Amino acid sequence: xxxxxCGEFQETVSEYLVRHRSVLDVMSKLQExxxxxxxxxxxxxxxxxxxxVSAQKQKFPENATLADLKRMINSHIxxxxxxxxxxxxxxxxxxxxxxxxxLCAITGLDLDEIMMKEHDRLRMLGLFNLx
Numbered sequence: 001x002x003x004x005x006c007g008e009f010q011e012t013v014s015e016y017l018v019r020h021r022s023v024l025d026v027m028s029k030l031q032e033x034x035x036x037x038x039x040x041x042x043x044x045x046x047x048x049x050x051x052x053v054s055a056q057k058q059k060f061p062e063n064a065t066l067a068d069l070k071r072m073i074n075s076h077i078x079x080x081x082x083x084x085x086x087x088x089x090x091x092x093x094x095x096x097x098x099x100x101x102x103l104c105a106i107t108g109l110d111l112d113e114i115m116m117k118e119h120d121r122l123r124m125l126g127l128f129n130l131x
Contacts, residue, residue, distance in 0.1 A: 006101070006111040013098055014105040023106055030099035036092045044085035051079040 019025075044051045055076040060069055081089065104111045 006115055009097070010101040010105055010111045013101040017102050017105065021106065023103070026099055026102045026106060030096065030103060033092065033096040033099050037089070037096055040085070040089045040092045044081060044089070048082060048085050049079075050082040050085050051077055053077055 017026075041051070045053055053076050058073060060072060064072065101111055103109075104114065
């Protein structure tokens, strides 16, 4: 399963994409999937407690380099997903991937190509990407 390409995944999604073939359906389901991903993370904090969020303004010294900033930036998350929260988040992320692949399939885009282009952009821009 580790050798599955984005293209193969996209083909499989396209084969099983029957009920939500309309671009409007796919767009709304993708948005719903994103909300469910956010909810799964929030529940791991608020209901389970396996993760904790402690957020404050990021402070950086004036003389910090971009490489320094990369090491200094905090994710604001502590803890580790418990098995139940991990499974829930993986499921929701999987659904999101499904609808991303579906949107690519019905618009004629190639998910493999999109990932390669984004990877090239990231590698070319490096720290200057600032995402």
